[in-house]
Amino acid sequence: MKLFNYSITTTKGFTLIEILVATAVSSIILLIVYTTHHSIIQSVNNLSKTALFYEEVNLAIYRMNRDFSCAYFDRYKEKLFFIGSNDFGDKSLGKVDFVTINTTDMLLTGKLSKSTPLTDVFEVGYYLKQMEQPDSNGNYLYYLMRRTDITYDEDPLNGGDSSPVLSNVVDCKFEFGIAQKFTDKWDSREYRRFPNAVKTTLIVKNPNGNDEKFVFISYINLSR
Numbered sequence: 562m563k564l565f566n567y568s569i570t571t572t573k574g575f576t577l578i579e580i581l582v583a584t585a586v587s588s589i590i591l592l593i594v595y596t597t598h599h600s601i602i603q604s605v606n607n608l609s610k611t612a613l614f615y616e617e618v619n620l621a622i623y624r625m626n627r628d629f630s631c632a633y634f635d636r637y638k639e640k641l642f643f644i645g646s647n648d649f650g651d652k653s654l655g656k657v658d659f660v661t662i663n664t665t666d667m668l669l670t671g672k673l674s675k676s677t678p679l680t681d682v683f684e685v686g687y688y689l690k691q692m693e694q695p696d697s698n699g700n701y702l703y704y705l706m707r708r709t710d711i712t713y714d715e716d717p718l719n720g721g722d723s724s725p726v727l728s729n730v731v732d733c734k735f736e737f738g739i740a741q742k743f744t745d746k747w748d749s750r751e752y753r754r755f756p757n758a759v760k761t762t763l764i765v766k767n768p769n770g771n772d773e774k775f776v777f778i779s780y781i782n783l784s785r
Contacts, residue, residue, distance in 0.1 A: 629779030
C-alpha cells in the first residue's frame with residue numbers, strides 16, 4: 562500500500578480594502594508631516610523678519626541717540642547750531658539739524674595695546690523721505706534719512722550726503738527739552754542756547770503690518 566503525502570502551499574496577499582486603508586493612513590501621515598513642516602518654516606521666517614525688524618530699529622535708535630548725546634556745544638563759537646521742527650498736520654514729519662562729535666579710536670603704530678582718540682566734528686541731520694512704492698494698503702511710508710556734512714558752516718540746513726538708516730517709517734517727531742519741559746520747535750540761532758534733551762518718537766510699520774511706537778530721550782552734555 563502506497564502512502565501519498567500532499568503538500569499544499571497557499572500564498573495570501575493584501576486585499577483591496579487593506580491597500581486602500583493603508584494608502585489613506587499614509588496620506589494622512591504625510592499630510593500631517595507636510596503641514597507641520599510648513600508651519601515650522603513659516604514660523605521661522607516670521608521670527609527672522611521680526612528679529613531683523615527690531616535689530617534695524619535698535620541700530621537706528623542707537624545712532625540717533627549717539628548723535629544727540631554728542632551734540633557739539635561751545636558758547637564761544639557762533640557757527641554751532643541746533644535747529645529742529647515738526648509739521649502741524651496729520652503727521653509730525655520731524656526734522657532736526659545740528660553739529661555733533663564722532664569719537665573713534667585709532668591704534669598707534671608700534672603700540673597695539675594703546676590707542677589715541679580721533680574726534681570728528683561735523684553737521685548731521687535727520688528727516689523723513691517718502692518711499693518709492695506704497696504699502697499693501699496703498700499708503701506711502703518713509704525712510705528715516707541721516708544727513709552728514711564733514712564741515713559745519715553758515716548754511717546749517719544743507720550740504721553733505723544723505724543715506725537711509727531705517728525704512729517703513731510711519732512718522733517721526735522730535736521734542737526739545739529745557740527745564741523739564743518739551744517744545745516742538747528749537748532754533749539755537751534765536752534762543753542762543755541748546756536744548757538739554759531731545760525726545761524722539763518713532764512710529765514704524767512692523768512685519769505684521771501694525772504700527773509700532775518707539776520713544777526715547779537723549780540727553781545732551783552742555784557742560785563743555
